[in-house]
Amino acid sequence: MQANIRHQVSPYLVFFLIYNSQVGVGILSFQRTIAQKAGYDAWIGVLAAGCLVQAFIWVLYKLLGKANGDIIDVHTTIFGNGLGKFLSLFIMIYYWLASLSVLIGFIEIIQVWMFPTMPSWILSMIILLSVYYCVSGGFRAVVGMSFLSFIFPQILLIALFIFPLKIAHFSNLLPIMNHSFMDLIDSIKSSLYTIAGTEALLMYYPFIRDAKASKKFAHLGVLFTTLLYTISAIVSFTFFSEKQLKTTIWPELSLTKTITLSFLERFEYLYISMYLIIISSLIALFLWCSSRGLKIIFNRKQKHTLILLCLLSVIICHFDGSFKEMLNKYIIQMNLWVFYCYIPLLLLVLTFLKRSKQNDE
Template sequence: MQINKRHQVSPYLVFFIIYNSQVGVGILGFQRTIAAKAGYDAWIGVIIAGSFVQVFIWMMYKLLAKADGDIVDVHSKMLGNLLGSVPSFVIMIYYWLASVSVILSFIEIIQVWMFPTLPSWILCSLILGLVYYCVSGGFRVVVGVSFLSFIIPQLLFIVLYLYPLKSAHFSNLLPILNHSYKELFDAVKSSMYTIAGTETLLMFYPFIREVKSSKKFAHLGVLFTTILYTISAIISFTFYSESQLKETIWPELSLTKVIRLSY
């Protein structure tokens, strides 16, 4: 697939695309899910899952480089235009279902935490309107929004993680590795769902300028998100007891309740 250079983005911007593909509404509540699988050893599962994603990134670059296009081109070259359209259609359905899942999660959080009486269709319309506004501007606009979506949350994360540390009990993490390999594997599976999103590379690959130079930024993006998720899990594990975490649906959001500012 040949893309006009005006529509392509610089290699270093892949870092921000990968970050925003992985970090989303899932970071607000994944701690409870993985802790249910492997207790407070689950943070190890996050690191293992991040390592697997690094391998997937390497495989995707190898695959897409041979096809010199996106995943649709890969299917066409392997199976032909007719048969290749079947797996391509399945992937489009997957992207659609993933988008619906994210929108529903955002609507649920907004209704629970902010506007409980606001109808879902109004929130959905507002979100989709913003999405259409960004997408209609082209891929470069989407990447620009991704860049801003990286800078602003990092400032919030620093504040959010500093306050709970005052009441953190790192002894909660001990003893380390006191769960079975099966339980750790279950935690890895749960973490994989949370940090999924790198598969978007299969579609935006042709929009990258100097693809070979972008590989390191893609791997750095996955490394950064893996560290972020690991820190998030550890902060939650040291702040909440296991019984508290079982009852807390969105541990990341609940951490905001401990922030106190004097006036």
């Protein structure tokens, strides 16, 4: 079911939504993760993962175009109202857990790099208050935040890639393809989770004016973020040795120490502060998806479901590090199986039902 035209956005803005949904805290630390098995050939896995995400975008547009609505409409069309909403509930929980994972990860960065004595509940409340203000303004406000999250931080990202190249060792990348096929597959799996986020399209598709025209912008968004992640991986690989990378938790943040300016001593403070725009807009997008889905499923006001999700997030931020590891493992598994296996199966089932209905008519 399409949304009111007053709440819809232009097709080209999908580019910024895709960028916003894919770039989060993962880009600050994924270099170490993908290099654990495939070494410095892991940048090839990032490109391969980007190709798989392009195929996933094609599947999403086919599926949502046939249902002419969001994932809840897809489920209710195939399984009926009761079972369809029950299955949709798991997707909404995933969106909330994804936002929670981003929030916990960024709070950890703030506590390690800037304010080590600051309690988690204060940081989570400050971030979630701004997120609540954004989401309560409606989907167009969320899209506006996505646009800002692309415009402002790009200057810092470009600077972060240029300065380390002065002392880069490109010989680190040689020889190319000296790892096994299974090692590359492992790096692709890790990269798929890192550049995940396009599944938010399952909820905001009805809010795109002329959704078919936005398809090319979605593919361009994935292409841009894939190149961004690939460049980030290559810059880190040419700067750190493999031993250094294994002990560096946030390689991209560590690269900020190469940037020296006469008027700014701690560039990482500026970088992390500016990165708050990206994180807030990403959390806002996922919480908008989750709260809107819960509004439809339980027939409640979106404001009430949003407040509940924010309160739960503040409480869970107090949990220890073992919970964070368990949460990340659950999200990785759910992302791989639900979105890259279950969603394509839904497309096949819906296509079969549509053709059967046409034959009966």
